[in-house]
Amino acid sequence: MISSDPCHPPQVSCGQSQQPRKQCPLTWFDNMIQNCLQYARQQKAKGRPIVGITCEYTPRELIMAAGAVPVCLCGGSAETIPAAEEDLPANLCPLIKSTYGYHKLRSNPFLEMADLLVVETTCDGKKKMYELLGLSHKMHVLELPQKPDESNAMQHWISQLRALKKRLESEFDVTISDQRLRETIGLMNRERSLRRRLAQMMQQDHPPLTGRQLLQLKSSISCIPEDLEMYQQTIEMLEATRPAGCDSKVRVLMTGVPMVHGAERVLEIIESHGGLVVCMENCTGLKPIYEDVDHDMQDPILALAEKYLHIPCSVMTINTRRMDLLKDWAKRYRAQCIIELIWQACLTYDVESYFVRQVAQSLGLPYLRIETDYSPSDSARIALRVEALFETVRNRTATRT
Numbered sequence: 001m002i003s004s005d006p007c008h009p010p011q012v013s014c015g016q017s018q019q020p021r022k023q024c025p026l027t028w029f030d031n032m033i034q035n036c037l038q039y040a041r042q043q044k045a046k047g048r049p050i051v052g053i054t055c056e057y058t059p060r061e062l063i064m065a066a067g068a069v070p071v072c073l074c075g076g077s078a079e080t081i082p083a084a085e086e087d088l089p090a091n092l093c094p095l096i097k098s099t100y101g102y103h104k105l106r107s108n109p110f111l112e113m114a115d116l117l118v119v120e121t122t123c124d125g126k127k128k129m130y131e132l133l134g135l136s137h138k139m140h141v142l143e144l145p146q147k148p149d150e151s152n153a154m155q156h157w158i159s160q161l162r163a164l165k166k167r168l169e170s171e172f173d174v175t176i177s178d179q180r181l182r183e184t185i186g187l188m189n190r191e192r193s194l195r196r197r198l199a200q201m202m203q204q205d206h207p208p209l210t211g212r213q214l215l216q217l218k219s220s221i222s223c224i225p226e227d228l229e230m231y232q233q234t235i236e237m238l239e240a241t242r243p244a245g246c247d248s249k250v251r252v253l254m255t256g257v258p259m260v261h262g263a264e265r266v267l268e269i270i271e272s273h274g275g276l277v278v279c280m281e282n283c284t285g286l287k288p289i290y291e292d293v294d295h296d297m298q299d300p301i302l303a304l305a306e307k308y309l310h311i312p313c314s315v316m317t318i319n320t321r322r323m324d325l326l327k328d329w330a331k332r333y334r335a336q337c338i339i340e341l342i343w344q345a346c347l348t349y350d351v352e353s354y355f356v357r358q359v360a361q362s363l364g365l366p367y368l369r370i371e372t373d374y375s376p377s378d379s380a381r382i383a384l385r386v387e388a389l390f391e392t393v394r395n396r397t398a399t400r401t
Contacts, residue, residue, distance in 0.1 A: 025230040025231070025233045025234040025237065026213070026216075026234065028226070028227075028230045029216050029217050029218070029219070029230065030216065032216070032218070032219055032220065032261070033220065033261065035219070035224070035226070035227075036071070036110075036219060036220045036221045036224070037109060037110070039069075039221060039224050040069055040071060040109075040110060040113065040221065041113075043069050044069075044113055048067055048068060048069055049066075049067070049068040049069070049115040049116065049171075049172050050068065050069050050071055050110065050113050050114045050115055051063045051068045051069065051070050051071065051114065051115065051116050051117070051118055051168075052070075052071055052072075052073040052110060052111055052114040052116070052117040052118070052137075053070050053071065053072055053073065053117075053118050053119075054072070054073050054074055054099065054117075054119050054120075054126065055119070055120045055122055055126075055283075056283050056287070056288040056308075056311055056313075057120045057122065057142065057144055057308055057311060057313070058070070058118050058119075058120060058142065058308075059161065059164075059304045059307075059308055060184075060188060060222045060223075061181060061184040061185050061187075061188050061293065061300075061304060062161065062164055062165055062168060062176065062181070062184075062304065063118065063168065064184040064187065064188075064222075064223065065176045065177075065180045065181045065183070065184045066168035066169065066172050066174050066176055067172060067174055068115070068116075068168070068172060069221060070118075070221065070222060071110045071114070071220055071221050072220045072221075072260075073099060073102075073108065073110060073111055073114075073117075074095060074098075074099055074258065074260040075095060075097075075098030075099035075100075075101060075102050075108070075260070075262075076095070076098060076259075076260040076261045076262030076263035076264075076374070077098050077101075077102075077262050077263075077374070078094070078098070078373075078374035078375055079101075080097075080098050080100075080101025080102050080104070080105055080107065081094060081097045081098055081101050081374065082101070083101040083104040083105050084096075084097040084098065084100040084101035084104055085097065086104065087100070087104070087132060088100060088129065088132075091344070091345050092125050092129075092345050093123075093125050093343045093344070093345045093346045094263075094343050094344065094373040094374040095257070095258070095260065095263070095343055095346075096125045096126055096129050098263075098374060099129070100129050100132065100133060103133055103136075103137075110220070111137075114137065115138065115171070115172075116138045116139070116140060116167075116168075116171055117130075117133065117134075117137050117138065117139045117140070118139075118140050118142065118164065119133075119139060119140070119141055119142070120141070120142045120143075120144045121141065121142070121143050121144050122144060122313065122315045123315055123346070123347070123348055125345070138171075140164060140167045142160050142161075142164060143156070143160055144157070144160075144315070145157050145309065146315055146316055146317055147316070147317060148309050148310070148316055148321075149318075153309065154305060154306070154309060157305045157308075157309050158301060158302060158305045161301050161304055161305055162301055165301065178299075178300055181300040181301075181304075182295060182300055184223075185293045185295050185300060185303065185304070186295055187222075187223045188222060188223060188293065189292040189293060189295060190223075190228060191222055191223055191227075191228060191231070192288075192289040192291075192292055193292070194228065194231035194232060194235065195217070195218070195231065195289045196286075196289055196290065197235050198214060198217055198231065198234065198235060198238075199214065199279075199280075199285070199286055199289070201238060202214065202278040202279060202333060203278070203332055203333050203334070206243050207243070207276065207278060208238040208241050208243045209238065210271050210276060210277070211252070211254065211267055211270075211271060211276060211277025211278065211280060212264065212267055212268055212271055212277070214277075214280070215259060215264060215267060215280065215284065215285070217231070217234060218284065220261065248274065248394075249274065249275065249276040250274055250275045250276065250336050250337060250389075250390045250393050250394070251275075251276055251278045251333065251334055251335050251336045251337075252270060252275045252276060252277045252278065252279075252335060252336070252337055252338075252339055253277075253278070253279045253281065253326070253329060253330050253333060253335035253337070253338045253339070253365075254267065254270070254277045254279065254280045254281065254282070254285070254338075254339050254340075254341065255280075255281040255282060255326060255338060255339070255340050255341075255356060256281075256282055256340040256341035256342050256349055256353075256356075257282060257283075257341055257342055257343045257346055257349055258282050258283040258284040259280075259282065259284050259341070260284060263374055265374075265376060265379065266341050266370055266372065266382060267280075269379060269382050269383050269386060270339060270386055272383075273383050273386050273387050273390070274386075274387065274390045275339075275386065275390060277339075278333045278334070278335065279329050279330075279332075279333040279335060281322075281325060281326060281329060282341075283311075283313070286325075286329065287311060287312065287313075287325075288311060290325075291307055291310060292307070293307045294306070294307070312325060313348075314348035314349045314351075314352045315348050319352060319355075322352075323355055323356070323358075323359050326338070326356065326359050327359055327362070327363065330359075330363050330365065331363075335365060336365065336366075336393045336397070337360075337365050337366040337367065337368065337389055337390075337392075337393050338356065338359070338360045338363075338365050338366075338367045338368070339367075339368045339370065339386070339389070340353055340356050340367070340368070340369045340370065341370050341372070342369065342370065342371045342372075343371075343372070343373060344371055344372065344373045350371070353369050356369075357369070366389055366392050366393055366396075368385060368386065368389045370382055370385070
């Protein structure tokens, strides 16, 4: 039921549904890792290869068209970092260290069952970590152009995707036809569309979800049939709700690094101290799903190349597209402030925060940059800074009224 107190985050349940509790869509995604693990093991037993990926630039469509299961391997646990630091520098991004730490501890079952890893030359930290990971795992490296507006960037990226297609065909003894590739493009477009519809609900005056709840509605494996059904059920359930509103919640546009599973601490601090994250621009939010692949383009590889090279990650230079999106989404979601999350030693996002601050200033929005890692040791300090930001927003609102 929706909370009767409008100043508490809206809580949606399946209490009025005739479905068994285990089939409630919100409960389903609460168990996302277990669901994905069960699905991966079932598919592996049927002879489908498992392909680990670590970034949104890898087209899942190509992997699925090869009959394989793409699984995101990004680590969100602080517990695996000490093991990683035996090989990696301590002053490295916690996401990179956590991911590698799972490898060191052999504690990620998805990585252990992977038949191939597909990785990209994004930031230097990831790129060099992959060299160590590749010592014991089959790996294919996509060379990502980082000047996307250069005339030859698209041709290079197309050649990289064609090379990936050949590697998948050779590795798994399959032929990836254009027809099959269009089928998987259609599947991924459907998933992106469903997730966009959920995200767009946050544009409402009184959104039916918190940002934390919305972030939960994602999966480490794309296009699991039950996931697609649960996305649809969630949309129908939320459209039938009429959440009470609370004007004291500050509408936040959150940007910066991805908040992978297990690393949602800062988002939880924001929403437990008076904020409502109505828009997440990052790679675990809107960035990878706001555009679809052109299903009707004659060459599906070209269609994939155009969609994926268009993702405005901070590794790109010059990354004006991200700034344009921030301006657009701040207006669409009626953000009252911008909070940028940066993992320690993530140099690309750290430097690019200069331009994000300029965007906030141009929009007249208060801006807060939070640099942290996976340790909770600075949570109290972050909470104080967030509360001060929200007080600034409320004072400005009161002055205008």
